[in-house]
Amino acid sequence: MYIGIDLGGTNIAGGLVNDKGEILFKHSIPTGRERGSDLVIEDIYNVIQVLIDRNNTDSEVMGIGIGIPGISDPHTGEVLVCVNLNWYNVPLREKLAEKTTLPIYIDNDATVAGVAEFQVAQAGKYNDAVILTLGTGVGGGVLIDGKVVSGHHGIGSELGHMLIGEGLYTCNCGRNGCLETFASSTAIIHYAKHLITQGSASSMFHAVGGDLDKITGEVIFDAAKKGDVVANQVVDRLVKYLSIGIMNIVCTIDPEIILLGGGISMAGDFLIQKVNTALDALKYFKASPVAKVEIAKFKNDAGIIGAAMYAMIHQ
Amino acid sequence: MYIGIDLGGTNIAGGLVNDKGEILFKHSIPTGRERGSDLVIEDIYNVIQVLIDRNNTDSEVMGIGIGIPGISDPHTGEVLVCVNLNWYNVPLREKLAEKTTLPIYIDNDATVAGVAEFQVAQAGKYNDAVILTLGTGVGGGVLIDGKVVSGHHGIGSELGHMLIGEGLYTCNCGRNGCLETFASSTAIIHYAKHLITQGSASSMFHAVGGDLDKITGEVIFDAAKKGDVVANQVVDRLVKYLSIGIMNIVCTIDPEIILLGGGISMAGDFLIQKVNTALDALKYFKASPVAKVEIAKFKNDAGIIGAAMYAMIHQ
Numbered sequence: 001m002y003i004g005i006d007l008g009g010t011n012i013a014g015g016l017v018n019d020k021g022e023i024l025f026k027h028s029i030p031t032g033r034e035r036g037s038d039l040v041i042e043d044i045y046n047v048i049q050v051l052i053d054r055n056n057t058d059s060e061v062m063g064i065g066i067g068i069p070g071i072s073d074p075h076t077g078e079v080l081v082c083v084n085l086n087w088y089n090v091p092l093r094e095k096l097a098e099k100t101t102l103p104i105y106i107d108n109d110a111t112v113a114g115v116a117e118f119q120v121a122q123a124g125k126y127n128d129a130v131i132l133t134l135g136t137g138v139g140g141g142v143l144i145d146g147k148v149v150s151g152h153h154g155i156g157s158e159l160g161h162m163l164i165g166e167g168l169y170t171c172n173c174g175r176n177g178c179l180e181t182f183a184s185s186t187a188i189i190h191y192a193k194h195l196i197t198q199g200s201a202s203s204m205f206h207a208v209g210g211d212l213d214k215i216t217g218e219v220i221f222d223a224a225k226k227g228d229v230v231a232n233q234v235v236d237r238l239v240k241y242l243s244i245g246i247m248n249i250v251c252t253i254d255p256e257i258i259l260l261g262g263g264i265s266m267a268g269d270f271l272i273q274k275v276n277t278a279l280d281a282l283k284y285f286k287a288s289p290v291a292k293v294e295i296a297k298f299k300n301d302a303g304i305i306g307a308a309m310y311a312m313i314h315q
Numbered sequence: 316m317y318i319g320i321d322l323g324g325t326n327i328a329g330g331l332v333n334d335k336g337e338i339l340f341k342h343s344i345p346t347g348r349e350r351g352s353d354l355v356i357e358d359i360y361n362v363i364q365v366l367i368d369r370n371n372t373d374s375e376v377m378g379i380g381i382g383i384p385g386i387s388d389p390h391t392g393e394v395l396v397c398v399n400l401n402w403y404n405v406p407l408r409e410k411l412a413e414k415t416t417l418p419i420y421i422d423n424d425a426t427v428a429g430v431a432e433f434q435v436a437q438a439g440k441y442n443d444a445v446i447l448t449l450g451t452g453v454g455g456g457v458l459i460d461g462k463v464v465s466g467h468h469g470i471g472s473e474l475g476h477m478l479i480g481e482g483l484y485t486c487n488c489g490r491n492g493c494l495e496t497f498a499s500s501t502a503i504i505h506y507a508k509h510l511i512t513q514g515s516a517s518s519m520f521h522a523v524g525g526d527l528d529k530i531t532g533e534v535i536f537d538a539a540k541k542g543d544v545v546a547n548q549v550v551d552r553l554v555k556y557l558s559i560g561i562m563n564i565v566c567t568i569d570p571e572i573i574l575l576g577g578g579i580s581m582a583g584d585f586l587i588q589k590v591n592t593a594l595d596a597l598k599y600f601k602a603s604p605v606a607k608v609e610i611a612k613f614k615n616d617a618g619i620i621g622a623a624m625y626a627m628i629h630q
Binding site for chain 2 (some may be wrong): 123147155161
């Protein structure tokens, strides 16, 4: 039995997860990030304690996995940076180790989501695989030869920060041109608003009652599926740059499969078909097959299951 | 004892290499690529035979490694595509296996050059490392967890085909924006000619006696080191895009070290200092260290030694 913690900007979501990756019990509390890291870590421990207490199976809790929305040092368990939590150099594992003797494993949330997809949903079928989580930002998880790649300095698999062109706005990281400024919900909402504000007539305007701040990824994809020209222009820009990002992953590590997760992946086949068409045109060796691109299976629970499985495979 | 073959567009260069990666004897003949693959393969075998005959040590030849300027299927030993040789789907291993019972291992030339650098020159010091060979084109070799990564379909580590911007000309692969159209000698020669033709005054013009077709990478770097403004503009463009390519490798697999090889790497510290300055400005997590960037140690023999060592470690 393992505990998986999905530390987010909004909630600390935890689960008691068995060796098969099934959640037996969930417990979630608000993060309250404005309180600072000490109090948040105390609450992470409280969630862990509730989950341990709820374990009424014969199987003991063997370890704790934590997915964080940022980067950590895999050796020390220190959170190096979480922009969304305003955490810099927070000794997360050290602080938790004052309260529990259970082993604690910490990694990026998209990385542990990848673990959930590849180890559990796909049952270890793929040894060389990548997950791209297309949400508010773009996260990445890389699996090579069956192992999660976090990199030598713990800053690998940050695929949302791949530089691929001239963007319309500056990324949170301070640079221009990151994949996440083209392929996140933030990016497509920004571009849809930009086009409508510039005078493009779109059904999206009516769908949100004229309040452009209500445009979401769902609104854009719904309109695109119904044939709205502007919405399709927005989706096609995402597809163009997402495909460039995918081909850059291919030319580097050439995985067997690339999974798309996160909110934008709810667009399903509509998205996959457009991406596959774009990828066909982008091959550098026309005759060679490239990675399959599919929608990830886990939705909201990927973080919890992935964190728990991450602890299991690292033990 | 192993045989390493560096199959190039100009020469078939072979060497008898001991287990320490030392070349005991070399033999090289012109490729004569216009003759077609069958005759070239016959000559590859002839080089192998000469090398086996010259082995006067007690140590038997245990295997053959071949570095090719293109991509191959690591499982079947088939050369899928070598644009420079005009080879498509050539069953290289199968054809050689008709003549020798020695095991034959085939991979991309930059990949095996990486093996030479990391296994021999660096003596296995690095487990997570990348080599970029900056020559006529840009090749790549990726080592993760001590293993060479060729990818699931054999098209990985083709780092020269990473898409990073709008290029001035179309890449050999048919696309626009590949790293090799910014960071190869072809790319900087093209850009230097472009600037001079457009009217920029440069000492490079005089260095080649007014014959722009005589501009080489060496001419450009020599002029840049002496302070020529146009030559520095050319080098700075290379550095800008090379650094973007390096940071995209970092955000994907975050290696410990990235080596620069190939003709352009002869620019040495002058290049490294400019690249390090550019990389500092390009960090996505400002506080975190990133891969060291250094000049590769092996020059022209990296292909032979690497191919032999590739055979050794795969046996």
